[in-house]
Amino acid sequence: MEFCIDVTSRTPIYRQVADQIRAAIARGRLKPAARLPSVRDLSRQLVINPNTVSRVYSELERDGLLVTRHGLGVFVASPGSDLTKKSRRERLTTLLDACFTEAVLLGFTADEFAELFRERLAQFQWQRGT
Amino acid sequence: MEFCIDVTSRTPIYRQVADQIRAAIARGRLKPAARLPSVRDLSRQLVINPNTVSRVYSELERDGLLVTRHGLGVFVASPGSDLTKKSRRERLTTLLDACFTEAVLLGFTADEFAELFRERLAQFQWQRGT
DNA sequence: TCAACTGTATTAAATGACTTAGTACAGTTG
DNA sequence: CAACTGTACTAAGTCATTTAATACAGTTGA
Numbered sequence: 001m002e003f004c005i006d007v008t009s010r011t012p013i014y015r016q017v018a019d020q021i022r023a024a025i026a027r028g029r030l031k032p033a034a035r036l037p038s039v040r041d042l043s044r045q046l047v048i049n050p051n052t053v054s055r056v057y058s059e060l061e062r063d064g065l066l067v068t069r070h071g072l073g074v075f076v077a078s079p080g081s082d083l084t085k086k087s088r089r090e091r092l093t094t095l096l097d098a099c100f101t102e103a104v105l106l107g108f109t110a111d112e113f114a115e116l117f118r119e120r121l122a123q124f125q126w127q128r129g130t
Numbered sequence: 131m132e133f134c135i136d137v138t139s140r141t142p143i144y145r146q147v148a149d150q151i152r153a154a155i156a157r158g159r160l161k162p163a164a165r166l167p168s169v170r171d172l173s174r175q176l177v178i179n180p181n182t183v184s185r186v187y188s189e190l191e192r193d194g195l196l197v198t199r200h201g202l203g204v205f206v207a208s209p210g211s212d213l214t215k216k217s218r219r220e221r222l223t224t225l226l227d228a229c230f231t232e233a234v235l236l237g238f239t240a241d242e243f244a245e246l247f248r249e250r251l252a253q254f255q256w257q258r259g260t
Numbered sequence: 261t262c263a264a265c266t267g268t269a270t271t272a273a274a275t276g277a278c279t280t281a282g283t284a285c286a287g288t289t290g
Numbered sequence: 291c292a293a294c295t296g297t298a299c300t301a302a303g304t305c306a307t308t309t310a311a312t313a314c315a316g317t318t319g320a
Contacts, residue, residue: 010277012306012307012308013307013308014307014308019228022231022232022235023227023231025235026230026231026232026234026235027231027234038265038266038267039266039267039268040265040266040267048308048309049308049309049310050309051308051309051310052307052308052309054267054268054269055307055308057267058268065235068266068267068268069266069267069316069317070266070267070268070315070316070317071265071266071267071315071316071317071318072265072266072267072316072317072318073265073266073267074266074267079237080237083236088236088237088238089246091232091236092229092232092233092236092238092243092246093246093250095228095229095232096229096246096247096250097153097250097254098225099222099225099226099229100156100250100251100254101152101153101156101157102152102156102221102222102225103222104156104157104256104257105152105155105156105195106213106218106221106222107209107210107218108218108222109256110251110254110256113222113251114251116219116222116223116226117226117247120223120226120227120230121230121240121243121244124227124230124240126234126239126240127234140306142277142278142279143278143279144278144279168294168295168296169295169296169297170294170295170296178279178280179279179280179281180280181279181280181281182278182279182280184296184297184298185278185279187296188297198295198296198297199287199288199295199296200286200287200288200295200296200297201286201287201288201289201294201295201296202287202288202289202294202295202296203294203295203296204295204296
């Protein structure tokens with residue numbers, strides 16, 4: 001796995017790294033039980049503080065995406081969402097509505113947006129099952 | 131227009147207000163040439179500092195959503211995206227891909243997500259033309 | 261057992277974002 | 291001119307982010 005950060009971005013480093021790991025897991029580039037770089041290794045690789053990496057791993061473990069085993073390392077968790085169907089739906093709806101808002105403001109028509117959606121959906125690697 | 135803020139949220143106030151205005155414009159609840167509350171009025175209404183409201187208006191003017199007329203007030207700009215087609219597409223693609231990632235991690239199948247997309251698209255008020 | 265690797269916890273400090281406060285200036289209107 | 295508009299500026303406080311340094315605890319293989 002290759003990670004990269006943009007230190008000039010206003011997005012916090014820990015957020016950039018966390019989002020890259022989330023995307024990698026969603027796309028199946030990081031499979032369940034796969035081992036992530038150690039806190040110290042990743043911090044050296046990205047030239048950031050070990051605490052920052054530790055924070056990323058903690059957040060993703062809290063979200064159920066990673067599992068840490070003390071002394072062994074951090075691993076990709078087995079899939080399985082423990083959120084209720086309702087809250088899962090609400091969460092995705094919020095994100096989706098933000099897309100709609102942005103699409104309108106960018107001048108997209110509903111048809112154009114629907115077309116873009118179909119394109120990206122077909123291209124996306126839908127790896128992680130429930 | 132009614133705005134509300136959640137002071138307990140970790141989302142900055144200026145971001146909450148800005149997002150509500152963006153959504154209102156996208157949904158057509160704020161139409162072109164409509165006048166927004168004055169900096170001082172909105173700050174009194176939301177019980178926040180006038181500087182914070184001013185920051186919101188400045189950001190939205192920089193993004194081309196609002197136009198300010200000194201001494202008169204702040205108004206909704208006429209639609210018209212001056213971004214290139216390519217950059218508009220890239221921006222929306224980034225947002226969409228974030229939705230895909232979240233959908234997978236939440237355990238949605240591609241079909242389920244596509245169905246949710248259709249539902250929300252039909253429900254969304256697609257007001258602002260180019 | 262011990263060295264070398266894992267993750268975790270803690271404190272301290274620097275930087276910058278966010279927000280408020282207060283004041284002052286400039287354009288518009290009746 | 292009074293009363294409204296937006297803007298600019300300084301100052302201060304709070305909090306998030308990041309780095310630094312150190313210490314502690316679990317796991318592994320020689």
